Amino acid sequence: MQKTILYIVILVSMLSSCKKFLEETPRTTQNSVDFFQNENDFKLAVNGTYAALRDIYGSNTAWVMGEMRSDNTHYDYKPSDAALAVTQKNDVANFLNDEFSGQTSDKWVKAYVVISRANAILDQVDGATFSPDSKRIIAGQAKFLRSLAYFELVRYYGGVPVYLHLINNPNDIYIKRSTVEQVYEVIIADAKDAIEKLDAPAFPQTGVATKGAALTLLADVYINLKRFPEAEPLLKQVTQQGYDLMSNYADVFNPVNKNNKESIFEIQYNAGLATPQASNFIYKFIPRMSNSTGITGLNQNTITDLGGFNTPTQDLINSFETGDNRLNASIAIAEGTWNSSNDFVPASNTAGASVKSIVGYTPPAGKIGRPFPRKFLHTHSLAGQTNNNWPVYRYAEVLLLLAEALNEQNKGAEALPLLNRIRDRAFGAGVSPIATTDQAALRSIILHERRVELAFENKRWIDLVRTGNMVSVMTAYGVATKALFSYLPANSYKVTDDSKLFPIPYTERELNKLLEQNKGY
Incomplete structure (x- = not known):
């Protein structure tokens, strides 16, 4: 909870940074007005907004809420580990999460970081004194990113407070939730503006938002709203943007093919920079083990690094039809045993030797096969630092x-x-x-x-x-x-219509007494 409160304090300070509250800005600080001096400053700000997306799509909260909550994935149960981060992840999967969960509050907090950064750009870019064409592209990207963040919020939490500018007065932070319909109005308006401002994709792509990404986002919004006639022409327009399917499904996810012809928008990671901006998804998804070399090719202790999550369910595995090549490309088997501590011991510590194909797999005597998402397993140089991007739209x-x-x-x-x-x-x-x-x-x-x-x-x-x-x-x-699984409590999976939304975080409601909680929490 302390971590969540810290995140919210940071968010409040960001939302409050547009104008000074004292007569003189302290010389040791710099507000957003001071920062934006030229085109390069705005480009850096846009890059910072993209970077914040990693905390929405590539972080724990993304797959805990988007996959483990569903019938696609589960988790490895370890009864001796009652750490808060572990139990809260498990609770989301088991429909036992509450308003105190850091695993469901992070998405809320991080989405507003994206929104705050986009607002800072949009509040000032029109008045900047550089190329109108560059300003158009910068504004289009900010509108796309803000639309994407609000779309994430409204689908997981329902109506949320809407901020379209940085806050001039700290009291303006504390506003009521807008209705779902009002939030969607903002999302649609921003996405439409992004479509007008952004250029068509150029190949090879660089990972920045394009007209194709904005069209896809708006179409997805209309699909969610069941406004199918409005989605159809947008999607048909995307098919004219130069995209295509990769011939081999597995190649879509290989880091050597980042931002490929099938990619419409993906979250960027780079393990090759001097200051790595690496991903580590696969280390969360393989079993807890003291030495991951047999799976990843490099030694990482995923017991202390909290592996054992997003485990493919047998229900998902069974849903692949016979002959579907996506099964082998999406899921692999980690072969080994479970020790007395409920940690995994791979059959071999030779690099990658414990990874087996799931197709027709039968464990040898004395071994078990634990499935994991192969999509994110690729060669990398440093343990815990992979070069995989996260796909948002393909x-x-x-x-x-x-x-x-x-x-x-x-x-x-x-x-x-x-x-x-x-x-x-x-x-x-x-x-x-x-x-x-x-x-x-x-x-x-x-x-x-x-x-x-x-x-x-x-x-x-x-x-x-x-x-x-x-x-x-x-x-x-x-x-x-x-x-x-006998370890699941009797009150787990009490699924009702109220379960479709996650709770408004407790810390947010403590800070803002105008926020009403979602039903069922």
């Missing part, structure tokens, strides 16, 4: 979103080629096409296709909520999971 998802938008308008025949294009890559051209145009059947097929195509990309929970399947799917999954 062209494959655009095709699936467009198929969904068409099907929901009774245009199933138009949706099929898009859906089967994704499946052709997964199975081989013409191997396993979908032929039905029945709307209900195709709706279910598209949701399933999203599950296996976008596994571990933090899409599953949102998909279950927005399609109205969350309560039924997660109730059934909870029954099966509690039958499988």
